[in-house]
Amino acid sequence: MSLATAENQSSLAGYYRWHAQIYDATRWAFLFGRNTLVRRAATQMAMPRRILEIGCGTGKNLVDLAERFPKAQIIGLDLSKDMLDVAKKKVRAYGSRVGLLQRPYDAPVAVGEKFDLIVMSYSLSMINPGFDEVIRLCRQDLSERGMVAVVDFHQSRWTWFRRWMGVNHVRMEGQILEKLRQHFEPLVCEVRHGYGDLWRYLVYVGK
Numbered sequence: 784m785s786l787a788t789a790e791n792q793s794s795l796a797g798y799y800r801w802h803a804q805i806y807d808a809t810r811w812a813f814l815f816g817r818n819t820l821v822r823r824a825a826t827q828m829a830m831p832r833r834i835l836e837i838g839c840g841t842g843k844n845l846v847d848l849a850e851r852f853p854k855a856q857i858i859g860l861d862l863s864k865d866m867l868d869v870a871k872k873k874v875r876a877y878g879s880r881v882g883l884l885q886r887p888y889d890a891p892v893a894v895g896e897k898f899d900l901i902v903m904s905y906s907l908s909m910i911n912p913g914f915d916e917v918i919r920l921c922r923q924d925l926s927e928r929g930m931v932a933v934v935d936f937h938q939s940r941w942t943w944f945r946r947w948m949g950v951n952h953v954r955m956e957g958q959i960l961e962k963l964r965q966h967f968e969p970l971v972c973e974v975r976h977g978y979g980d981l982w983r984y985l986v987y988v989g990k
């Protein structure tokens with residue numbers, strides 16, 4: 784692992800030590816597109832058997848996935864113990880069907896059977912450097928018919944806002960969409976506006 788990557792991971796773990804406590808109470812106001820991501824993925828794949836969420840945070844999408852796909856085995860991976868501590872309480876009701884893994888996504892997760900669906904929701908924009916390596920790694924974790932479902936910040940034309948988001952570990956320079964297109968053929972590809980034109984976010988389902 785490069786020094787820059789290790790630095791990014793340790794600084795994110797530190798950031799979420801405190802933010803994990805206020806995450807669910809605050810993020811609904813700006814992490815748009817999460818409420819419909821699982822439904823959008825379901826229109827492209829009716830019954831994924833194994834699902835991985837990279838950077839699952841406090842587990843909002845894990846619950847949505849478990850409800851939408853009641854027969855699927857689901858793994859939520861995150862480097863932050865504090866975020867996973869919150870997620871653990873939410874997914875308890877689903878028993879062994881939903882598992883949590885504390886580690887950075889720097890090597891494949893699948894041993895044996897691969898995943899049919901990999902979800903990344905507002906995680907790629909925080910993995911800098913290394914978001915492109917994560918997108919590449921997904922290929923190794925995906926089954927032949929596998930798909931990715933992504934929602935994330937895309938870009939903002941306002942320098943002050945990009946700087947402010949940078950303070951919060953988010954890079955929004957249009958870098959993600961380009962890489963997704965290189966590795967996954969788009970089935971759903973949308974760029975939407977957040978608060979007028981303050982920023983844009985992307986919704987992408989690809990195979």
Ligand SMILES: C[S@@+](CC[C@H](N)C(=O)[O-])C[C@H]1O[C@@H](n2cnc3c(N)ncnc32)[C@H](O)[C@@H]1O
Nearest residue numbers: 838839840861862863866887888904905906910
């Ligand atoms: C903005 S939160 C998104 C959480 C959740 N997916 C959601 O939509 O609410 C980003 C999450 O990605 C995790 N993360 C960032 N870099 C990671 C990496 N390299 N490997 C695993 N998790 C990572 C962070 O710890 C954090 O919980």
